[in-house]
Amino acid sequence: MTELSGKVQTVLGLLDPDQLGRTMTHEHLTMTFECCYVPPPPENGQTDKNPFQLCHGHWLRQNPYSCLENLFLCQETEAVRDELLAYRKAGGGSVVENTTTGIDRDMSTLRRLAKETGVNIVAGAGYYVDCTHSDDMRKMSVEKLTDVIVGEVLYGADGTDVRCGVIGEIGTGWPITDSERKVLRAAAHAQAQLGCPVIIHPGRNVAAPAEVVRILQEAGGDICKTVMSHLDRTIFNHAELLDFAEMGSYLEYDLFGIETLNYVFNMDVDMPSDSQRINTLAFLVKEGYEDKIVIAHDIHTKDRLCKYGGHGYSHILRNIVPKMLKRGISQMQVDKILIDNPKRWLTFK
Numbered sequence: 001m002t003e004l005s006g007k008v009q010t011v012l013g014l015l016d017p018d019q020l021g022r023t024m025t026h027e028h029l030t031m032t033f034e035c036c037y038v039p040p041p042p043e044n045g046q047t048d049k050n051p052f053q054l055c056h057g058h059w060l061r062q063n064p065y066s067c068l069e070n071l072f073l074c075q076e077t078e079a080v081r082d083e084l085l086a087y088r089k090a091g092g093g094s095v096v097e098n099t100t101t102g103i104d105r106d107m108s109t110l111r112r113l114a115k116e117t118g119v120n121i122v123a124g125a126g127y128y129v130d131c132t133h134s135d136d137m138r139k140m141s142v143e144k145l146t147d148v149i150v151g152e153v154l155y156g157a158d159g160t161d162v163r164c165g166v167i168g169e170i171g172t173g174w175p176i177t178d179s180e181r182k183v184l185r186a187a188a189h190a191q192a193q194l195g196c197p198v199i200i201h202p203g204r205n206v207a208a209p210a211e212v213v214r215i216l217q218e219a220g221g222d223i224c225k226t227v228m229s230h231l232d233r234t235i236f237n238h239a240e241l242l243d244f245a246e247m248g249s250y251l252e253y254d255l256f257g258i259e260t261l262n263y264v265f266n267m268d269v270d271m272p273s274d275s276q277r278i279n280t281l282a283f284l285v286k287e288g289y290e291d292k293i294v295i296a297h298d299i300h301t302k303d304r305l306c307k308y309g310g311h312g313y314s315h316i317l318r319n320i321v322p323k324m325l326k327r328g329i330s331q332m333q334v335d336k337i338l339i340d341n342p343k344r345w346l347t348f349k
């Protein structure tokens, strides 16, 4: 037992879990995604020059990673602040901010956003995918990495006294690299010490989520307190999805609002539409997993903000929930997905 037991840790301090309200479990409020820039496809004519005009809106939404300027969400703090205020008005209470080391976590900005908007913000500890790992960090042992992660939760991250309340998103690719394996083991060790929530970014392969769970389990991680993100672009077949669900993690559908034709990070993947995501949620509910589902938008590029004609942080509350109800998910089940499941996950043991 620590002083964290039974509490949620936000960037403004400890919170009674009942205060969380509706919670998006996977968002970014300030980050850079430069590491994932993809040069514009030569065949479609559009360049990435001056893309933030209405006439280029469709191109930008179809090629979000091919415009460098689009990858700097960190330049939009004022717009994000306004959108968080709108999120509160729409009935939102809390947001888990998944930016970890490697994609420019900014603890002071998170604290400011929480103070100015009244939205509870839970920040993430640990490291993003291999290509963002520094030389220094690659030399660290699992024990040293564990100490760093534990320190970010207990004392504060990036030289500030602002504390993280969740480990992740811990980034992994496919195949999982040696450095990513070390970070996964460190995350599991830190979780075993702290009794805290963990959230994983799996590689873009159907086998990736289960492989991550096996690594965490072997290192003493608590799978029941772990969220597997991005299942929308990772596991498609219903039988394979049920096999993975059996392993016991939370199942996160967190790309609501993304409806691209070509998923440039894995062209074999057909990115689902929001309607297809809702049908998958209805399927999981029917199969008895209503206590394991969490959802979000994972906003990580500028084009998804309302300022640029995007859906913003309130899309799920405004548009997705009404359609979930129409597709046979009850209000009680919606409340589990938006309130009870995030609360259980985020509460320290």
Ligand SMILES: CC(=O)NCCS(=O)(=O)O
Binding pocket: 201, 230, 233, 255, 265, 298, 300
């Ligand atoms: C910030 C981040 O990692 N987002 C995930 C994008 S992905 O296309 O689902 O991998």
